[in-house]
Amino acid sequence: MTHRRIPPTSFGPDGTSTGSRRDDENGDTRAGGDGDASADRDDGRSERAKREPMTVRPLRDRRYVVETDGGTYVVALDAGTCSCPDHEIRGERCKHLRRVAIEVTEGRLPAPDERVGVCAVCGVETFVPLTASGPRLCERHGFERGDAVHDRETGKLLVVTRVTERRADEYRTDEGRPIDEYPTNAAYGAHEPVVEAVYAESLGPAHGIDDARRYGFPASRLVPIDAGRDR
Known part of the structure; x- marks a missing residue:
């Protein structure tokens, strides 16, 4: 099985880093x-x-x-x-x-600064930073800052600001409620990392993603707008 590299670390056939001085x-x-x-x-x-x-x-x-x-x-x-x-x-x-x-x-083993983790959405093994904590996502289910996504529940367009290291049953909203307790999140895993995103309709020339109000979602509730990624 070939795993996701986070980030890819490349070594030459002689065992040295390709970017190092020999x-x-x-x-x-x-x-x-x-x-x-x-x-x-x-x-x-x-x-x-x-x-x-x-x-x-x-x-x-x-x-x-x-x-x-x-x-x-x-x-x-x-x-x-x-x-x-x-x-x-x-x-x-x-x-x-x-x-x-x-x-x-070739992605069959973690690099020295990585370890094997498990995707919180699909359970596939993936490589994560050695000191990483909290739930992790594989390449298929991961997000990057700035990704455009759809909310499975409402169909609305959002833009991802970050993936947190907190589970849906740990992350609390401004109301003090865990994300997983909201009825619209009942179909998603309480163990999934929370993804913060802003509604696209709140963005404009004077309001970027750092200015708009952020909302938290269980990772699998958001779907990337990318036809090439089958989730």
């Missing part, structure tokens, strides 16, 4: 004095990383366990380290580092 760019020439850094050598490691059987599991401390026929190793992708002899003794970017990088980049 050792050879800093003048580190570990492999002798000819200017060829060991980080640049592949020696088939990338191909073995792709084809050899490995089981990779994320740990809770931002690292990963890689199980192979030859042993079990611990990879710290953000630090670019692995406990295997190829890395610890020879200083190479081993096949285990490369395999974890591939799995993360």
